[in-house]
Amino acid sequence: WKHVDTKLRDLFVENGPIRYNDINFSKDENSRHFSTTYYIRNLSNGEKHDRKWLVYSKDLNIVFCFCFKLFNSKLSISQLANEGTDEWKNLSDKLKIHETTNEHITNMTTWLDLEMRLLRNKTIDKKSKNKLTKKKRSLKKNIIENYYSGKNP
Incomplete structure (x- = not known):
């Protein structure tokens, strides 16, 4: 990815990474390929964690780290952070x-924090919009009542 500006980054965060679960992944010369099992991290205590950050590009047949593409400004030695890996x-x-x-x-924390802020702002925007809609209705009602009661200016 080239430069990701704030608006584009917010859009990516709001929509989240795209997952392909029902495709035949391209094989390399050794018949190896990506698998959806990589999306899950199995911990030693038996817990399973979703690797929400792991993104597979079917066009390039690579995987990369979603949060690094959005937030990392420095070059990392990890291929997942930079060009991706096949x-x-x-x-x-x-x-x-x-x-x-x-x-x-750090990048995961930044991603999740931004995601929460964006969700909160949506909620605040929705509440503000509802409040404004109620005020408009009330004002319309008052104008109509005043008009029909003969109190129009």
Whole structure:
């Protein structure tokens, strides 16, 4: 991705990353390919966590880190953070290493914070809009009542 401005970033955050679950992933020369199982991180205690940040590009046949594309201003050594990767061998290990870096954790936190702020603003905007609509109705009602009662100016 080239430069992502604030409006575009907000749009991406509001809509979230796109997931492809029902496609045949392209195979490399060794018949390796991406799998939807990579979207889930299995912890040693048996818990499963969604790798919401992991994005597969079907056009490029690569995976990359969504939050790095949106928030990281520095170059990272991780391929997932920069150009993405199509190296499917040992991808699980690469994902584990990537998602435990300080840079990734910082970018994930920034992403989730922005997502919450945008959701809050939508709620505030909705409340403000409802309030304005009620005021308009009340004003219309008063104007109509005054008109029909002969109190029009």
